[in-house]
Amino acid sequence: xxxxxxxxxxxxxxxxxxxxxxxxxxxxxxxxxxxxxxxxxxxxxxxxxxxxxxxxxxxxxxxxxxxxxxxxxxxxxxxxxxxxxxxxxxxxxxxxxxxxxxxxxxxxxxxxxxxxxxxxxxxxxxxxxxxxxxxxxxxxxxxxxxxxxxxxxxxxxxxxxxxxxxxxxxxxxxxxxxxxxxxxxxxxxxxxxxxxxxxxxxxxxxxxxxxxxxxxxxxxxxxxxxxxxxxxxxxxxxxxxxxxxxxxxxxxxxxxxxxxxxxxxxxxxxxxxxxxxxxxxxxxxxxxxxxxxxxxxxxxxxxxxxxxxxxxxxxxxxxxxxxxxxxxxxxxxxx
Numbered sequence: 259x260x261x262x263x264x265x266x267x268x269x270x271x272x273x274x275x276x277x278x279x280x281x282x283x284x285x286x287x288x289x290x291x292x293x294x295x296x297x298x299x300x301x302x303x304x305x306x307x308x309x310x311x312x313x314x315x316x317x318x319x320x321x322x323x324x325x326x327x328x329x330x331x332x333x334x335x336x337x338x339x340x341x342x343x344x345x346x347x348x349x350x351x352x353x354x355x356x357x358x359x360x361x362x363x364x365x366x367x368x369x370x371x372x373x374x375x376x377x378x379x380x381x382x383x384x385x386x387x388x389x390x391x392x393x394x395x396x397x398x399x400x401x402x403x404x405x406x407x408x409x410x411x412x413x414x415x416x417x418x419x420x421x422x423x424x425x426x427x428x429x430x431x432x433x434x435x436x437x438x439x440x441x442x443x444x445x446x447x448x449x450x451x452x453x454x455x456x457x458x459x460x461x462x463x464x465x466x467x468x469x470x471x472x473x474x475x476x477x478x479x480x481x482x483x484x485x486x487x488x489x490x491x492x493x494x495x496x497x498x499x500x501x502x503x504x505x506x507x508x509x510x511x512x513x514x515x516x517x518x519x520x521x522x523x524x525x526x527x528x529x530x531x532x533x534x535x536x537x538x539x540x541x542x543x544x545x546x547x548x549x550x551x552x553x554x555x556x557x558x559x560x561x562x563x564x565x566x567x568x569x570x571x572x573x574x575x576x577x578x579x580x581x582x583x584x585x586x587x588x589x590x591x592x593x
Contacts, residue, residue, distance in 0.1 A: 466520025
């Protein structure tokens with residue numbers, strides 16, 4: 259992957275894409291710029307979280323039964339409001355909310371897209387200053403335009419996504435997004451307050467030497483997963499090793515590393531949670547879309563993640579995602 263030193267902001271990049279495709283309406287570009295704006299607002303609060311009363315639990319529990327952090331609420335509100343005030347989004351689904359939110363007004367009812375997002379992935383790490391992020395996906399509506407969007411717009415296979423992306427709030431703040439034309443990464447330049455193209459045309463290396471998994475659950479995983487983890491630990495120079503285990507506990511950070519450097523991220527089901535903990539719509543589908551377009555792969559252990567038919571908004575699935583050759587080796591054990 260080559261790094262283009264000529265600076266291009268997110269706005270400039272999306273406008274240039276429009277110039278290359280004159281038939282485009284510009285709605286998707288507008289939507290991506292709205293998401294970038296919300297991310298910048300969240301980034302400001304994340305960076306000063308230790309200085310204001312925004313750390314810690316909110317005191318409520320979300321639909322997943324998880325404690326909600328104060329920053330979860332703030333991030334959810336920012337993304338929802340920015341999309342509602344734009345012109346390209348008919349409604350949203352959020353990991354933090356029980357049901358979809360329909361933007362029932364004339365402009366929104368004529369909008370082409372709906373958006374699903376996890377407003378602050380890895381929020382359990384907020385209090386200890388570890389990288390966290392936002393994940394989003396964009397679908398073209400299947401309901402009739404001119405009318406309010408419906409739940410069917412949100413229960414589409416991941417293969418139907420027209421765009422997906424994530425933001426990492428870490429040592430630098432990045433926005434990575436994918437359309438069918440490729441995957442591009444932008445780094446926030448705080449001096450001008452703009453996301454600037456820093457990682458054009460991202461390609462995931464076919465091989466890597468990092469595996470990410472919660473080793474504490476090893477004896478609760480299926481035999482095939484255990485065998486693959488054992489194989490990773492035994493790698494040496496003769497067969498692509500040695501491997502290193504890295505597990506942050508923030509999916510955005512773990513998968514971002516695998517995308518850029520090569521590697522594999524695993525969140526298998528366990529004996530007590532056969533479907534794992536990751537949400538298909540808000541976490542797995544967006545990352546699977548990005549990884550496949552970058553040359554990697556993502557499955558639930560049986561079929562590609564993007565081919566799983568959602569039956570509910572907060573459906574959970576096991577997740578295996580990463581470099582093409584590492585995924586193939588995993589499957590030789592898992593099957």
